[in-house]
Amino acid sequence: MRRRLEQFMLGRYGTDDFSKFLLALCLVLLVLNMFTRVQLLYLLALVLLVYCYFRMLSRNISARAAENQRYLDGTANMRRTLRGWKNRVVQSKDYHVYKCPSCGQKIRIPRGKGRICITCPKCRTEFEKRS
Numbered sequence: 558m559r560r561r562l563e564q565f566m567l568g569r570y571g572t573d574d575f576s577k578f579l580l581a582l583c584l585v586l587l588v589l590n591m592f593t594r595v596q597l598l599y600l601l602a603l604v605l606l607v608y609c610y611f612r613m614l615s616r617n618i619s620a621r622a623a624e625n626q627r628y629l630d631g632t633a634n635m636r637r638t639l640r641g642w643k644n645r646v647v648q649s650k651d652y653h654v655y656k657c658p659s660c661g662q663k664i665r666i667p668r669g670k671g672r673i674c675i676t677c678p679k680c681r682t683e684f685e686k687r688s
């Protein structure tokens with residue numbers, strides 16, 4: 558079975574970031590449809606799903622790769638922002654982030670070191686905070 562699937566997918570495009578985004582959007586539309594009962598959302602989700610399968614099974618790899626690249630280029634800023642938020646949440650367990658009172662520079666301080674004197678690396682202002 559696995560071998561037959563591999564044989565079938567040979568020379569086909571498969572999944573990429575754009576496909577994953579389309580599938581996630583499809584799922585969101587289906588959930589929205591469950592709560593709102595707007596049939597247009599269901600239809601849109603179905604169209605997205607068909608388009609997604611068309612892309613995955615397509616043999617025109619260069620065209621699909623170009624679509625994916627356009628998607629990646631168009632969403633680069635948004636994905637960078639989301640990654641920044643995620644990093645901040647992950648780091649908030651181990652670090653405090655303070656702003657310098659005079660220049661506004663963000664300074665990352667490890668947690669649990671008690672009351673410490675912080676020297677801003679940008680303007681050399683000193684201030685005290687609990688870490």
Ligand SMILES: [Zn+2]
Pocket residue numbers: 657658659660661662677678679680681682
């Ligand atoms: Zn400063």
